Amino acid sequence: MNQTPSGRQAIALSYDGQQAPTLTAKGDDELAEAILAIAREHEVPIYENAELVRLLAQLELGDAIPEALYRSIAAIIAFAWYLKGKYPEGFAGPAPSPVNEPGP
Template sequence: MKQTPPTTKQAIALFYDGETAPKLTAKGHDAIAEQIIAIAREAGIPLYENAELTKLLATLDLGEEIPKLLYITIAEIIALAYRLQNKYPPGWTPDTDKPENA
């Protein structure tokens, strides 16, 4: 009988200021991952679960910008998080989901 290894919970946190590429601000597994998740929940930050993306981002050093290869993926996640919080970038009209100048 094959035993499956125990699963390890991983979590990462990104910071995005709207000006530069998102940066890794926290990462950890097990108890630290739980703390990262708890802090995000307390702050009302939407959580996004994707084990493969987390594994990729966990290879970054703290403070490092995300790789250009992940810009579109992370941008889509940030856009979803903004919409969940009813936040929109300046010049965006939420009724049409298009920039005012488009």
């Protein structure tokens, strides 16, 4: 969510792990607050970036994010997954610490 000259603005993305993330909700003011309330209720991480929200708010609901934003959105999704202890399918998780490995 971000503060804009006209008030608050929020967007929500959905990602299935297979296709590009899609815009699932967007709104200003009261609708933005409702989007954030639902996110908090479901413990969805919230990321604030005014420029990114401005760009994504130009999309229509159901649109995939533009390819130019893949890396930015991927970094945000990866961090959100990390916060929730999730990893992509096939990812084994962090490497074991070398401190715990037996010596020669």
